[in-house]
Amino acid sequence: MDLLDHFPIVAVLGARQTGKSTLVGHLPIDDLKTVVFDPVIDSFGAREDPDLFLQNQPEPLFLDEVQHAPQVLASLKRRVDRDRAPGRFVISGSQNLAVLRSVSESLAGRVAVLRLLPMGTAEIEGRASERGFLGHWLFEPGFDPAGWSCTPPRGAFERMWRGGMPGLLAMPDRLVPDFFSSYVRTYVERDVRTAADLGSLRDFGRFVGLLAALTATEVNHNQLGRDLGLSRGTAVRWSEIATATYQWVEVPAWSRNAVKRIAGRPKGHMTDTGLACHMQSISTADALAAHPMAGRMFETWVALEVMKRAESWPVRPAIHHFRAHSGAEVDLVLELDGRLHPIEVKLSTNPTRGDCRGFDGLATACPRADIGRKLVVAACEQVRRLREDAWAVPWWEL
Numbered sequence: 001m002d003l004l005d006h007f008p009i010v011a012v013l014g015a016r017q018t019g020k021s022t023l024v025g026h027l028p029i030d031d032l033k034t035v036v037f038d039p040v041i042d043s044f045g046a047r048e049d050p051d052l053f054l055q056n057q058p059e060p061l062f063l064d065e066v067q068h069a070p071q072v073l074a075s076l077k078r079r080v081d082r083d084r085a086p087g088r089f090v091i092s093g094s095q096n097l098a099v100l101r102s103v104s105e106s107l108a109g110r111v112a113v114l115r116l117l118p119m120g121t122a123e124i125e126g127r128a129s130e131r132g133f134l135g136h137w138l139f140e141p142g143f144d145p146a147g148w149s150c151t152p153p154r155g156a157f158e159r160m161w162r163g164g165m166p167g168l169l170a171m172p173d174r175l176v177p178d179f180f181s182s183y184v185r186t187y188v189e190r191d192v193r194t195a196a197d198l199g200s201l202r203d204f205g206r207f208v209g210l211l212a213a214l215t216a217t218e219v220n221h222n223q224l225g226r227d228l229g230l231s232r233g234t235a236v237r238w239s240e241i242a243t244a245t246y247q248w249v250e251v252p253a254w255s256r257n258a259v260k261r262i263a264g265r266p267k268g269h270m271t272d273t274g275l276a277c278h279m280q281s282i283s284t285a286d287a288l289a290a291h292p293m294a295g296r297m298f299e300t301w302v303a304l305e306v307m308k309r310a311e312s313w314p315v316r317p318a319i320h321h322f323r324a325h326s327g328a329e330v331d332l333v334l335e336l337d338g339r340l341h342p343i344e345v346k347l348s349t350n351p352t353r354g355d356c357r358g359f360d361g362l363a364t365a366c367p368r369a370d371i372g373r374k375l376v377v378a379a380c381e382q383v384r385r386l387r388e389d390a391w392a393v394p395w396w397e398l
Helices: 020-025 050-055 071-082 099-106 132-139 156-162 173-195 201-213 221-228 232-244 258-263 273-279 285-289 294-311 353-365
Strands: 009-014 033-036 061-064 089-093 111-116 248-251 267-270 318-323 329-336 339-345 374-378 384-387 390-394
Touching: 009 020, 020 033, 020 061, 020 089, 050 071, 071 089, 132 294, 156 273, 156 285, 156 294, 173 201, 173 273, 201 221, 201 232, 201 267, 201 273, 221 232, 232 248, 248 294, 248 318, 267 273, 267 294, 273 294, 285 294, 294 318, 294 329, 294 339, 318 353, 329 353, 339 353, 353 374, 353 384, 353 390
Parallel strands: 009 089, 009 111, 033 061, 061 089, 339 374, 374 390
Antiparallel strands: 248 267, 318 329, 329 339, 384 390
């Protein structure tokens, strides 16, 4: 609601089935009218004459699936330029190849963009309004982790296998594969067909499956292309489509050298571990527990938990990963006010000092960097000190 109090337009963007329409529907806005655009039918003639469409709609107005009527965005700009009263329009969309470009270019200064990822642990458990361990650790220099009181342990594999789509929260396990099969079919056949002109939708579906297999690894577009018989340019373009449709996110490499940051390979993550498990034919949470990808799925889960937490913070840190030529790695490096906050992820109930080796590699490679307290996110049941400058925390406490 804070955004609606200050901006004439608020855009809620994210993957399909993440709860965008439900979120807007629960906002305490009096007399909010909703128009849902269709990919085939020109609802209310909005595509043919967007000015006439908006002229005949009451405000405040919620325009859902606006990617199906991008012509409306220019008309919104003209109307808002005449009257910048806050809270006039809410728009939402499940892909942003054209929409976000138009939003950022045409509606710059007029729109607040809210990215909606699949639900995180705090949201599922009704704790989203709390700052959480990570917020205290990052923003309060005097925070004492030793005094943190942990809630009972959670089952990581069930959460990872099911993922964070709101529609799956109460769904029986036997129906989860059917949900994701329908999701993938709709995503490829509707969202991607609308978003871009692809030579083969079937090949793109295989490409998304390959991304799922490579979650929590450095992105190599040459290898991605070779594995599917595609050119590097096609692999890059399809990765951008997966990112623009909120199925894939890339975490850039960290370096003190700004040029090397751009040139370094990013690390990729599927934005929902449930979908990643489905694409890899992992049929149950128990099967995930014994799967070779369990550790990387856990890293992706934690990386997305950090991103989801950051979405609610007034100031969002830059999120990177680190890999030195020596082989030293840190899964996540949060940069805030010039200070680095490294996070290592371990699927273990008993993290040790040995799990802090990546922190030492970061310090060695970047001796002049200002490095803050270190964190190991694991499946341990209590917050505990691993060494003087490093703590372990249960993943569900983030």
